Amino acid sequence: MRVRELPLSSSVVDHFADRGVRELYPPQRAAVEAGVCGGADVVAAVPTASGKTFVAQLALLTADGPGLYVCPLRALAREKYETFAALPGVDVGISTGDFDATGEELAGNDVVVATSEKVDSAIRNGASWVDELACVVVDEVHLLGAKRRGPTLEVTLATLRRRNPDLQTVALSATVDNPDAIADWLDAALVESDWRPVELRTGVAVGGDVAFDDGTSLSVDVASGGETDPDGDDGGGADRGGDTDAEVDTDTRGGTDAEDDEPDATEVTAALVADAVADGGQCLAFVRSRREAVDLAERLADEGLAETLGIEDAADAAADEATDVDGTLTGRQLADCLRAGVAFHHAGLRSGHRSVVESAFRDRDVACICATPTLAAGVNVPARRVVVRDQRRYGEAGMEWIPTLEVHQMCGRAGRPGLDPHGEAVLVADADTRAAVRERYVEGEPEAVESQLADPGALRTHVLAAIATGFAATETEILDVFEGTFYARETGAGGLADAVAVAVDDLVAAGMVARETGGVEDYRLVATAVGETTSKQYVRPETGERIVAGLRAAAGLSDATTLTAFEVICDTPDMQDTYLGNAERADIYRFARTNSAHLTTDMTEPDDFEGWLESVKTARILDEWIGGATVEELVERYRIGPGDLDSRVERAEWLLSAAEALGETIGVRVPAVSRARSRL
DNA sequence: TGCATGCGTCTTTAGACAGCATGTC
DNA sequence: CTAAAGACGCATGCA
Numbered sequence: 172m173r174v175r176e177l178p179l180s181s182s183v184v185d186h187f188a189d190r191g192v193r194e195l196y197p198p199q200r201a202a203v204e205a206g207v208c209g210g211a212d213v214v215a216a217v218p219t220a221s222g223k224t225f226v227a228q229l230a231l232l233t234a235d236g237p238g239l240y241v242c243p244l245r246a247l248a249r250e251k252y253e254t255f256a257a258l259p260g261v262d263v264g265i266s267t268g269d270f271d272a273t274g275e276e277l278a279g280n281d282v283v284v285a286t287s288e289k290v291d292s293a294i295r296n297g298a299s300w301v302d303e304l305a306c307v308v309v310d311e312v313h314l315l316g317a318k319r320r321g322p323t324l325e326v327t328l329a330t331l332r333r334r335n336p337d338l339q340t341v342a343l344s345a346t347v348d349n350p351d352a353i354a355d356w357l358d359a360a361l362v363e364s365d366w367r368p369v370e371l372r373t374g375v376a377v378g379g380d381v382a383f384d385d386g387t388s389l390s391v392d393v394a395s396g397g398e399t400d401p402d403g404d405d406g407g408g409a410d411r412g413g414d415t416d417a418e419v420d421t422d423t424r425g426g427t428d429a430e431d432d433e434p435d436a437t438e439v440t441a442a443l444v445a446d447a448v449a450d451g452g453q454c455l456a457f458v459r460s461r462r463e464a465v466d467l468a469e470r471l472a473d474e475g476l477a478e479t480l481g482i483e484d485a486a487d488a489a490a491d492e493a494t495d496v497d498g499t500l501t502g503r504q505l506a507d508c509l510r511a512g513v514a515f516h517h518a519g520l521r522s523g524h525r526s527v528v529e530s531a532f533r534d535r536d537v538a539c540i541c542a543t544p545t546l547a548a549g550v551n552v553p554a555r556r557v558v559v560r561d562q563r564r565y566g567e568a569g570m571e572w573i574p575t576l577e578v579h580q581m582c583g584r585a586g587r588p589g590l591d592p593h594g595e596a597v598l599v600a601d602a603d604t605r606a607a608v609r610e611r612y613v614e615g616e617p618e619a620v621e622s623q624l625a626d627p628g629a630l631r632t633h634v635l636a637a638i639a640t641g642f643a644a645t646e647t648e649i650l651d652v653f654e655g656t657f658y659a660r661e662t663g664a665g666g667l668a669d670a671v672a673v674a675v676d677d678l679v680a681a682g683m684v685a686r687e688t689g690g691v692e693d694y695r696l697v698a699t700a701v702g703e704t705t706s707k708q709y710v711r712p713e714t715g716e717r718i719v720a721g722l723r724a725a726a727g728l729s730d731a732t733t734l735t736a737f738e739v740i741c742d743t744p745d746m747q748d749t750y751l752g753n754a755e756r757a758d759i760y761r762f763a764r765t766n767s768a769h770l771t772t773d774m775t776e777p778d779d780f781e782g783w784l785e786s787v788k789t790a791r792i793l794d795e796w797i798g799g800a801t802v803e804e805l806v807e808r809y810r811i812g813p814g815d816l817d818s819r820v821e822r823a824e825w826l827l828s829a830a831e832a833l834g835e836t837i838g839v840r841v842p843a844v845s846r847a848r849s850r851l
Numbered sequence: 852t853g854c855a856t857g858c859g860t861c862t863t864t865a866g867a868c869a870g871c872a873t874g875t876c
Numbered sequence: 877c878t879a880a881a882g883a884c885g886c887a888t889g890c891a
Contacts, residue, residue, distance in 0.1 A: 243868080244867080244868085245868080267869090268868065269869095271871095288868045288869050289868080291868095291869085292868095292869060292870075296870085320867090323868080323869095459865080459880090459881095460863085460881090462864080463864095466881095466882090517866090518866050518867070543866080544865055544866070545865075545866065548866090549866095563878090563880090564864080564879095565865090565879070565880085566864090568877065568878070570878055571878080572878095573865095707870080708870055708871095709869045710869080750864090752863080753862070818867070822867095822869085825870060828871065829870070832870080
C-alpha cells in the first residue's frame with residue numbers, strides 16, 4: 172500500500188515523499204485496514220520506531236475536525252509538536268505545564284499536542300476546546316498501568332469519550348501482554364505486530380561471549396579485571412590469581428568451561444561498546460543508578476572512542492556547549508566525558524545538559540551515552556547497539572528485576588533505520604544469571620497492563636474532580652463517570668463502589684466536599700470552595716488540605732517568613748522529597764529548632780518526623796535559592812543533582828501559586844507566600 | 852615513623868506531570 | 877521476601 176493511495180491531500184503526500192515515506196510499513200497498513208483513516212477506533216500495539224507517529228498523523232489528518240495528541244512527557248510533546256507542525260496546512264498547538272498557550276489559542280488549532288495531566292486540567296477548568304474534538308490519539312497508553320499517572324490517563328480518556336460519543340480514539344501502545352484488554356476497553360480494533368523496520372537481535376553476554384536469539388553469536392575481548400591479562404579467552408587458563416578455594420563448594424558445573432575469574436559487568440560493557448564503535452556504530456549503555464552512569468562514562472572516556480569515530484572536533488564543540496550551561500561539578504564531568512566522545516544521561520541533569528547530550532548523539536558527535544532509564548522511554552535516540560548492564564535495581568522490596576516492558580523499551584532503541592544493518596541489544600549477565608536473564612527478557616513476554624485506579628489516593632483525586640466539575644453529584648453519578656474507565660471494564664464498576672464511598676467520606680472529612688441534604692433520603696455532593704480551588708489548581712486533595720492548614724497556622728505566627736511558605740508547600744505529597752542523609756540529619760534538625768518560630772509544624776508533633784525533616788531540607792534549599800545562592804553552591808551543599816534543584820524550583824512555583832489561590836478562597840492572606848513566589 | 856594494604860562497616864540507591872494572570876520589550 | 881558498589885575508617889604490615 173502506498174502513501175498516495177491514502178485519503179490525504181497532495182501536499183501532504185509530497186511532504187511524506189520528501190522524507191522518503193512512500194510505502195506503508197506492515198503495521199501501518201494494518202492500521203489503515205482497521206480504519207484509522209475512516210474514523211474507526213484503533214489500538215496499535217507495536218514496537219517503538221515501527222512508525223507509530225505516522226499512524227497518529229493519519230488519524231489526525233483524516234479526522235473530521237480538530238484532533239488531540241496525548242503523550243506522557245513534555246519533551247515528547249515538543250518533539251511531536253515539531254513533526255506535526257512540519258505538515259503542510261496544519262495548525263498545531265502545544266499545551267504542557269512548561270509551555271504557555273491559552274485556551275483561546277488552542278481552540279483554533281487543527282491539532283493540539285498535550286500531556287495527559289494537562290488535558291485533565293483543561294477539563295477541570297472548563298476549557299471549551301476539548302468538547303469540539305473529532306479525534307484523540309493517545310501515545311504510550313500502556314502507561315495506564317503506571318502507579319500515579321495511569322489513573323489520570325484512564326479517567327481523562329473516559330471523560331473525553333463520555334462527553335463526546337463520536338470521538339475517534341486511537342491508542343498507541345508498546346508491546347504488552349494484554350493489548351486485547353485495552354482494545355476491548357475502547358471498543359477498538361486491535362493491530363498487533365512485532366514488525367520493525369530494522370531487524371533487532373537480542374542477546375545475553377557472559378564474559379565476552381554473546382549468544383543472540385537468532386542463533387548468531389559474538390565475541391569481544393574483555394580486558395579482564397584491571398590487571399595484566401591480555402591473552403584472549405581461549406580456554407585453558409591455569410588458575411593462579413592467589414588462593415584457589417573455588418572448586419569445592421560448587422557442584423553444578425561439571426565441565427571445564429566455567430572460569431573462576433569472570434570479568435566484571437562493567438568491563439564486558441566497555442568491550443561491547445568499544446567493539447560497536449570500532450565498527451562505526453553508536454551505543455547506549457543502561458545502568459542502575461545515576462552515579463554508575465557517570466562512573467561508566469568516565470571509564471569509557473579512556474577508550475579513545477572519539478578518535479575511533481573521528482569526531483574529535485565535534486566532540487570538543489559539544490563539550491564546550493555543556494560547559495556553557497553551568498559550572499557545576501556534574502557539568503564539568505559531562506564536558507570532560509563529551510570531549511572523549513562519551514556522555515551520561517539521567518534525571519539529575521539540567522534540561523540544558525540533557526539536550527546537549529541528546530542532540531550531540533543524534534548528530535553522531537557522541538559515541539556512547541551511559542544512561543539510567545530516562546532514555547528508555549524518552550525522546551528519540553536510536554543507536555546501533557544497546558547494552559543493558561544491570562537488570563536489577565534497588566526498589567521497594569530490595570533488589571528487584573526491572574520490568575520486562577522497560578528492558579524491552581531499552582532494547583528497542585537499537586537499530587537506526589537506514590543507517591544500521593540491524594540493531595543489537597545485549598544484556599550483560601554472568602554464569603549464574605544467564606538463564607534467568609534470557610528467560611525473563613529474551614524469551615519472556617512483557618507484563619500485562621493493570622489499572623491502578625483502585626488506589627485510594629488516585630480515587631480521592633478523581634472523585635473530587637468529578638464533583639468539582641459538576642459531572643457528578645451523587646455516588647451513583649460518580650460511578651457513572653468511572654464506568655468508561657479501563658478499571659471498570661476490567662473489573663466492573665461495582666468493584667469501585669466501596670472504594671468510592673470511602674473516598675467521598677475522606678473528602679468530606681477533609682473539607683473538600685459537602686453533603687447537601689436535598690430530600691429525605693437523598694443528598695447531593697458539592698465541592699466546597701476549597702475543594703473547587705484544589706481541583707482547579709490541580710493539586711491533590713491531601714495537598715490542598717495541608718496548604719489550608721498551613722496557611723491558617725502561618726497567619727497565626729508572629730513572624731511568618733518565606734521559609735514558612737516553603738515549609739508548608741514542601742510538606743505536601745505533590746512536592747518530591749529530598750533525600751536526607753545520616754550526616755545531614757543532625758544539621759537539619761538543628762536548623763528546624765533554630766527556626767521553629769517560622770515553621771507551622773510543632774516539632775514534637777508530626778507522626779512522620781523523618782518525612783517532615785526532609786521537607787524542611789527542601790524548604791531550606793528553596794529559601795537559600797531565593798536568597799541568592801547559586802546552583803553550584805546548593806548542589807554541593809545539599810548533594811542533589813542540578814536537575815533536581817531545577818525541578819524543585821519549578822514545583823515550588825506551582826505549589827506557591829496554588830497556595831495563593833487557596834489563601835484567597837479561605838480569606839487568609841499570608842504575604843510571605845506571595846513574597847516567596849515573586850522571588851522565585 | 853610513614854605509607855600502603857586490607858578488611859569491615861556505613862551509606863546510598865530511577866523517573867517527572869501539574870496553575871495562571873499580567874506586564875514588558 | 878531478594879543487593880551491591882563505593883566511600884570511609886580503622887588496624888595491620890612493611891620499609
